[in-house]
Amino acid sequence: MELTRKVLIVESESDLVLDYNYYYELMKEIYSAMKISNIKRTEKLHNEGYKIDNKIYKLFTSQLFIENATYQASGIVIKKGTKLRLMISGAKITVEDAISGFIKKGNLKLFKNYFKIIDMENDKKINLNEITLYKVRNPIVASIQDENKKIVYVSPYQQEVYFKILANNLKRKYKLIYNKEYEGELYFDVEDIFSIKKKLISNIKTKGILIGYSGFELYIQASKEMQRVAYYCGVGSNNSLGMGLMTYIMSRRD
Known part of the structure; x- marks a missing residue:
């Protein structure tokens, strides 16, 4: 199985306060993007995953890198036009389905907040040793x-x-x-x-x-x-x- 890591650059379409616990919303958006690329493959991954020893794995993960924001008790304060980096990492076919889907739909939605897709970057080259x-x-x-x-x-x-x-x-x-x-x-x-x-x-x-x-x-x-x-x-x-x-x-x- 091939593995990869890609980064989408997204931009806030409005001033907003993002809940610190956005992880589930982000996961839903990633699955939504995958469905745009290949609904059957996405439903199989979501419903069945990869099974081993009575455990189920999805073999992907993600991270939203937020810079130039203010962290307050109410949440993460993000100004309109702020650029964020959405990293998606794992099985190559899953990552590429998600990236392609996001590009086709043109935005990332977290709760009621929209971020438009503006660019994509490959992961930096690294040298993994023992x-x-x-x-x-x-x-x-x-x-x-x-x-x-x-x-x-x-x-x-x-x-x-x-x-x-x-x-x-x-x-x-x-x-x-x-x-x-x-x-x-x-x-x-x-x-x-x-x-x-x-x-x-x-x-x-x-x-x-x-x-x-x-x-x-x-x-x-x-x-x-x-x-x-x-x-x-x-x-x-x-x-x-x-x-x-x-x-x-x-x-x-x-």
């Missing part, structure tokens, strides 16, 4: 079930359990993408624990509130193939909501 440092842009969501099958969220401060959850998640994605088990090394390390920020993600249909952690830098030591899985498809769960998207900082050989 040891890579990433910036966690959107919260990483990691959870387990307790004895009563209740979801318990795990933080980066619980490193042994947290890293095990991330590893198992990436190994399943790896098998889906490469059609083989991952047998290489896979280690994690948080660069600066004091930069970790807890995030409550709400406005999510049927899911209530998710808990994730972002703002920190994450080292991953793994094969180049596995680094591609982490970079393009995201780390942790709920990736189609944008959770777990990371950007590249630096990489070196083991």
Whole structure:
């Protein structure tokens, strides 16, 4: 399976205040754009996804980069004409369906706010080696079930359990993408624990509130193939909501 990352440049059509918890609205818009490109493929992805070990993955993630805005208690204050960058990353066929759909419909709608599509950029060229440092842009969501099958969220401060959850998640994605088990090394390390920020993600249909952690830098030591899985498809769960998207900082050989 081919992986890719693309960026759309969008521009606010009015002054607005954007809710901090726009993730579900953005995911809906991405699916809407995909349907314009290929409705059957999109419905199959949305309804079935990629199944492995009783888990379902969508193998894409996203991030809305917002600059030149004011952050207030009421939300993100964005002026008319402000340019934002919408990054979509993951399985190439899914990313290209979304990008093509957005270009055809000409805009991105978040709640009642419209952003017109004005340009597209390819991802910058990066060199992923066995040891890579990433910036966690959107919260990483990691959870387990307790004895009563209740979801318990795990933080980066619980490193042994947290890293095990991330590893198992990436190994399943790896098998889906490469059609083989991952047998290489896979280690994690948080660069600066004091930069970790807890995030409550709400406005999510049927899911209530998710808990994730972002703002920190994450080292991953793994094969180049596995680094591609982490970079393009995201780390942790709920990736189609944008959770777990990371950007590249630096990489070196083991």
